[in-house]
Amino acid sequence: xxxxxxxxxxxxxxxxxxxxxxxxxxxxxxxxxxxxxxxxxxxxxxxxxxxxxxxxxxxxxxxxxxxxxxxxxxxxxxxxxxxxxxxxxxxxxxxxxxxxxxxxxxxxxxxxxxxxxxxxxxxxxxxxxxxxxxxxxxxxxxxxxxxxxxxxxxxxxxxxxxxxxxxxxxxxxxxxxxxxxxxxxxxxxxxxxxxxxxxxxxxxxxxxxxxxxxxxxxxxxxxxxxxxxxxxxxxxxxxxxxxxxxxxxxxxxxxxxxxxxxxxxxxxxxxxxxxxxxxxxxxxxxxxxxxxxxxxx
Amino acid sequence: xxxxxxxxxxxxxxxxxxxxxxxxxxxxxxxxxxxxxxxxxxxxxxxxxxxxxxxxxxxxxxxxxxxxxxxxxxxxxxxxxxxxxxxxxxxxxxxxxxxxxxxxxxxxxxxxxxxxxxxxxxxxxxxxxxxxxxxxxxxxxxxxxxxxxxxxxxxxxxxxxxxxxxxxxxxxxxxxxxxxxxxxxxxxxxxxxxxxxxxxxxxxxxxxxxxxxxxxxxxxxxxxxxxxxxxxxxxxxxxxxxxxxxxxxxxxxxxxxxxxxxxxxxxxxxxxxxxxxxxxxxxxxxxxxxxxxxxxxxxxxxxxxxxxxx
Amino acid sequence: xxxxxxxxxxxxxxxxxxxxxxxxxxxxxxxxxxxxxxxxxxxxxxxxxxxxxxxxxxxxxxxxxxxxxxxxxxxxxxxxxxxxxxxxxxxxxxxxxxxxxxxxxxxxxxxxxxxxxxxxxxxxxxxxxxxxxxxxxxxxxxxxxxxxxxxxxxxxxxxxxxxxxxxxxxxxxxxxxxxxxxxxxxxxxxxxxxxxxxxxxxxxxxxxxxxxxxxxxxxxxxxxxxxxxxxxxxxxxxxxxxxxxxxxxxxxxxxxxxxxxxxxxxxxxxxxx
Numbered sequence: 001x002x003x004x005x006x007x008x009x010x011x012x013x014x015x016x017x018x019x020x021x022x023x024x025x026x027x028x029x030x031x032x033x034x035x036x037x038x039x040x041x042x043x044x045x046x047x048x049x050x051x052x053x054x055x056x057x058x059x060x061x062x063x064x065x066x067x068x069x070x071x072x073x074x075x076x077x078x079x080x081x082x083x084x085x086x087x088x089x090x091x092x093x094x095x096x097x098x099x100x101x102x103x104x105x106x107x108x109x110x111x112x113x114x115x116x117x118x119x120x121x122x123x124x125x126x127x128x129x130x131x132x133x134x135x136x137x138x139x140x141x142x143x144x145x146x147x148x149x150x151x152x153x154x155x156x157x158x159x160x161x162x163x164x165x166x167x168x169x170x171x172x173x174x175x176x177x178x179x180x181x182x183x184x185x186x187x188x189x190x191x192x193x194x195x196x197x198x199x200x201x202x203x204x205x206x207x208x209x210x211x212x213x214x215x216x217x218x219x220x221x222x223x224x225x226x227x228x229x230x231x232x233x234x235x236x237x238x239x240x241x242x243x244x245x246x247x248x249x250x251x252x253x254x255x256x257x258x259x260x261x262x263x264x265x266x267x268x269x270x271x272x273x274x275x276x277x278x279x280x281x282x283x284x285x286x287x288x289x290x291x292x293x294x295x296x297x
Numbered sequence: 298x299x300x301x302x303x304x305x306x307x308x309x310x311x312x313x314x315x316x317x318x319x320x321x322x323x324x325x326x327x328x329x330x331x332x333x334x335x336x337x338x339x340x341x342x343x344x345x346x347x348x349x350x351x352x353x354x355x356x357x358x359x360x361x362x363x364x365x366x367x368x369x370x371x372x373x374x375x376x377x378x379x380x381x382x383x384x385x386x387x388x389x390x391x392x393x394x395x396x397x398x399x400x401x402x403x404x405x406x407x408x409x410x411x412x413x414x415x416x417x418x419x420x421x422x423x424x425x426x427x428x429x430x431x432x433x434x435x436x437x438x439x440x441x442x443x444x445x446x447x448x449x450x451x452x453x454x455x456x457x458x459x460x461x462x463x464x465x466x467x468x469x470x471x472x473x474x475x476x477x478x479x480x481x482x483x484x485x486x487x488x489x490x491x492x493x494x495x496x497x498x499x500x501x502x503x504x505x506x507x508x509x510x511x512x513x514x515x516x517x518x519x520x521x522x523x524x525x526x527x528x529x530x531x532x533x534x535x536x537x538x539x540x541x542x543x544x545x546x547x548x549x550x551x552x553x554x555x556x557x558x559x560x561x562x563x564x565x566x567x568x569x570x571x572x573x574x575x576x577x578x579x580x581x582x583x584x585x586x587x588x589x590x591x592x593x594x595x596x597x598x599x600x601x602x603x604x605x606x607x
Numbered sequence: 608x609x610x611x612x613x614x615x616x617x618x619x620x621x622x623x624x625x626x627x628x629x630x631x632x633x634x635x636x637x638x639x640x641x642x643x644x645x646x647x648x649x650x651x652x653x654x655x656x657x658x659x660x661x662x663x664x665x666x667x668x669x670x671x672x673x674x675x676x677x678x679x680x681x682x683x684x685x686x687x688x689x690x691x692x693x694x695x696x697x698x699x700x701x702x703x704x705x706x707x708x709x710x711x712x713x714x715x716x717x718x719x720x721x722x723x724x725x726x727x728x729x730x731x732x733x734x735x736x737x738x739x740x741x742x743x744x745x746x747x748x749x750x751x752x753x754x755x756x757x758x759x760x761x762x763x764x765x766x767x768x769x770x771x772x773x774x775x776x777x778x779x780x781x782x783x784x785x786x787x788x789x790x791x792x793x794x795x796x797x798x799x800x801x802x803x804x805x806x807x808x809x810x811x812x813x814x815x816x817x818x819x820x821x822x823x824x825x826x827x828x829x830x831x832x833x834x835x836x837x838x839x840x841x842x843x844x845x846x847x848x849x850x851x852x853x854x855x856x857x858x859x860x861x862x863x864x865x866x867x868x869x870x871x872x873x874x875x876x877x878x879x880x
Contacts, residue, residue: 115315118589120544123581127320130566130574131327207444211548214446215563227444234450234552241454248447255442425664501663504704505715510661511699512719512770513692522707529709601709601754 013264016257023254024081027073034067038224047240056246059229060236068224069246075136075219076226077254080206087144088198091151096190098152099159100182109152116149122208126217134217139209147205151197158193162186192269199262203255210251226251302594309590316582317373320575321366327571331382332358334569338382378576383568388576391561396580399550399557402481403542405474409482410489410542411535417486418493419524425498433490441487449480449552466554477553481542492534496527529599536592540584609634609673610810611658611778616670618653618662618834627653627666628834635778635827640804640811642825642842644818644857650834651814655780658812659695660687674778693723696776700783702763706755712763713751716770723774731773738769742799761792768799772807779803780812785820797823818861822846830854 026033035055042062050057056065098106116124128142162168163186171181210227212218219225226247233243324331332352336344353359357368372379378388417437421430440448456463456476464473500506500523509519543558550559558577565573611634618628628650635641643651657668660679672679674695679687691697699705706715713732720731732751739747742765755763764784771779781800785793797820804811804824815821821828821842828845830838830853838851849855 115312115319118312118316118586119578119582120541120585122547123544123578126547126562126566127323127574127578128326130562130569131323131571133328133569134566203442210444211446214444215548215551217563217566227446230444230446230450234446237450237454238458241458244447244450244454248444248451251444251447252439252442255444256439259438259442504699504701505707507656507661508697508699508705508767509707509715510688511659511691511695511697512715512774513688513690513722514718515688515722518718518722522710526707526709599709602756 010264010267012260013268016260016264019253019257020261023073023077023257026070027078030070030074034064034070036064036067038063038067038071039222040064047236047243057242059243060232065229065243065246068229069226069250072224072226072229072247072250075213075223076210076251077206079136079140080202080209083140083143083209084147084198084202084205086140087147088151088194090144091148091153092155092194094148095152095155096159096182096186099156100163100178100186102160106156110156113149113153116146117153119146121146121150125208125212129212129217134220136219136223139212139218143205143209147201150201151194154197155190155194158190158197159186162189192265196262196266196269199258199265203258203262206251206255206258298597301597305590305593309586312586313583316586317370317579318366320578320582321369323575323578324571325362329569331571332356334571335382338568338570339385373576373579378579379572381565381570381573383565383570388572391573392558392576392580395556395558395561398555399543399546399559402474402477402546402550402555402557403539405478406481406485406542406546407535407538409478410486410538413482413486414489414493415528415531418490419497419520421490422494422497422501423520434494437487437490440483441485443484445480445484445548446552448484449477449549452476452480453552466552467556473553477546477549477555480549481546485538485542485545489531489534489538493527493531496530497523500526529596532599533592533596536588536595540581540588543584544581608637610637610675611635611812612671612673613658614671614673616654616657616668616672618650618657618666618668620665621667622665626834628657631670631834631836633829633836633839635810635812638804638808638810639826640813640824641827641829642813642815642821643829643831644814644816644821645831646816649831651831652782653834654831655697655782655812655814658780659691659697661691661697689723692719692774692776694777696771696774696779698764698767698771698779698781698784701787702758702760702767703755703787705763705767708755711752711754712758712766716751716766719770720773734773735769738772739766741772742766742769743795744769759792761788761795764788764792764796765799768796768803772803775807776809778810778812780814782814783816784813785815785817793817793820800824818846818857830857 046062048058098109124146125142132138213225213227214231229247332349376389417433421433424430463476547559550557562577614632616631619626656662716735717731720726736747825842828842829836832853838854849858
């Protein structure tokens with residue numbers, strides 16, 4: 001809870017969190033929020049300028065851009081979040097097992113990770129989409145398969161460090177069961193690390209997945225997706241460049257918010273990073289000052 | 298050092314062997330029968346079970362998995378990646394030139410990234426917190442948050458349409474390099490800039506900087522020492538930038554119609570041309586492993602501590 | 608005659624508004640050794656760096672620092688740089704970290720001597736070799752071709768002392784020169800500091816929390832706590848009749864340690880030597 005409090009003090013992080021929360025909610029409640037059906041074609045309204053009925057105007061098929069933007073949140077943000085959760089979950093469990101139990105399990109898992117990580121992630125996802133065929137589900141599978149190893153590796157490192165701490169050793173010595181130690185002592189402390197690792201790759205995943213859709217490898221028409229909307233706008237960029245504005249801005253805003261949030265998360269967890277210039281003497285000073293304060297209290 | 302190189306080479310070769318196995322195994326993830334794909338691609342109207350079996354036999358697909366794999370691997374080692382399902386041409390005759398084109402684009406972009414990130418990284422670290430530092434960080438942050446396709450379209454719209462300065466697509470003259478390379482550079486410079494800047498900043502806090510100042514050395518000399526130490530980290534990072542960018546040009550290539558790997562791969566994916574996809578993965582993974590080894594060796598050679606130990 | 612007179616020195620962090628040293632005044636006589644003692648984080652190192660104006664980033668300072676007749680606080684960056692090294696020399700706590708890890712030791716030495724005396728490579732090496740021999744470093748020529756990680760902390764500390772010998776400063780600031788060393792290297796470094804002082808007649812500011820070394824080297828002692836000088840006086844005074852609670856605490860904990868040591872060793876040890 002301290003973490004959230006720390007982050008809330010950071011105005012930029014608070015704003016980013018609000019933006020992301022609003023976008024996620026808008027995506028979840030898209031059917032109620034969108035003023036029109038995103039698939040409704042009306043050739044009479046082709047390239048219509050913004051009006052009260054169609055706030056952001058209409059695209060090359062006369063579809064409501066506002067509605068498509070809101071529905072586009074689902075594949076562009078929500079599904080990415082789901083893919084992220086799946087790969088973090090999968091990688092996290094394996095990383096937890098490897099980092100806690102060590103031994104042969106660890107060695108085997110890490111060799112598998114080595115192989116997975118020797119492929120550039122982007123190439124790996126591209127290859128899997130290539131074999132399975134384009135489409136949203138296949139793209140999600142590709143990203144989970146390509147990313148889990150990285151999460152497993154990062155989470156293992158973090159877990160290992162806690163698994164070797166004295167309190168865990170003590171718990172083991174007095175015979176607390178492994179499951180209990182993992183659930184009560186490892187997971188809670190490793191969770192912030194996991195949050196940082198996953199939030200920092202969230203932004204790059206949004207960019208990559210929308211990039212895939214832009215290329216036509218992801219979401220298939222007529223479904224709305226921001227990358228695909230940009231691709232559609234590209235064909236008329238010479239005559240109507242303004243069509244690129246809405247989906248382009250949407251992606252930039254989300255990615256920037258996620259990046260700010262991830263930075264803030266990192267800083268909140270590791271206050272040293274707040275000051276880019278830590279001076280050893282000063283830190284010592286503040287530490288003793290804090291100790292003294294506790295004595296008084 | 299010699300022993301280290303040999304050890305590193307053995308690891309790389311064994312890794313490559315496993316990678317090739319995984320790459321070949323990818324084929325079997327496919328929901329479709331490869332033989333059927335071949336026939337579809339060739340435009341055979343009436344695909345019968347007999348026809349599929351016949352194609353399988355002629356392509357050696359009825360052999361046991363391991364036999365197929367070893368056949369494939371030995372021919373791959375001779376740069377024979379089979380024939381394209383779609384056009385029937387040898388894969389290497391398509392992949393080779395594409396690889397060359399992408400490599401050219403990559404090298405130009407990486408050079409841009411190195412110049413931009415070291416230049417700004419050093420200046421911003423030395424002037425931490427002032428207006429220049431903040432604005433450079435802000436601009437690079439926004440550029441890194443932009444999807445490559447948006448940046449590329451904006452660039453085309455501005456430089457080619459509004460100003461009519463640069464070609465929008467193809468690879469005709471050196472001027473064709475400018476836009477795609479600029480997009481990649483601006484898109485990725487932010488990441489590398491951050492690495493350089495933060496490694497410079499952490500070096501600035503080292504005791505040797507304080508001692509150098511306490512001995513009255515001029516700031517220029519001290520900056521050179523800091524740079525020397527931060528670039529040690531940077532060399533291996535930049536080394537890995539080459540294969541990373543090599544694998545990330547897909548979107549940019551498609552927008553600028555660059556006749557490179559990215560364009561080829563996306564077309565192959567849409568046409569389900571498995572041999573090309575396989576070859577693409579294998580070539581890029583090999584590049585990754587190779588550069589990884591190179592960056593480790595370079596890092597070891599540059600660090601006096603490691604150099605003596607190995 | 609005072610070689611250094613610091614008055615109303617105030618050091619604070621602009622970023623957090625935290626005051627590290629509220630108001631310090633002290634002075635050092637020519638050829639004397641002033642020791643600043645106190646627990647870690649009491650602002651000792653910050654005071655030393657403030658004298659040479661080496662604090663960076665968001666750390667600010669005010670007050671007068673009179674070195675002979677020159678007010679260091681008012682000098683231009685360029686002027687103070689020419690004084691650093693040549694007139695004011697620093698010996699760092701961690702020898703291991705004080706030299707650029709990617710260069711051999713000789714590089715720093717050559718750069719420093721070229722800067723202040725315009726010496727070329729062979730001249731500076733010749734002088735340095737003599738100085739290094741005088742601090743009992745064997746094979747000085749070879750040591751200069753070694754990287755910091757190939758040498759021990761004690762050796763690097765003595766190299767810094769040797770560099771100070773060549774630079775002939777008027778004031779040496781030794782910031783916890785023995786803290787990071789093992790007992791034998793500590794002994795050697797203290798011996799060299801003693802000899803340095805007797806031979807060159809320069810003043811020394813010795814920062815330490817090791818009262819044993821302070822007792823051995825210091826003429827005068829400042830006791831600092833949380834940035835404030837709580838007690839000052841001659842070394843003898845401080846050790847025999849400390850007035851401030853904190854000083855008493857420091858001295859008594861040293862005595863208690865000694866007693867314990869004697870009990871364990873069963874007789875007089877090297878501690879009170």
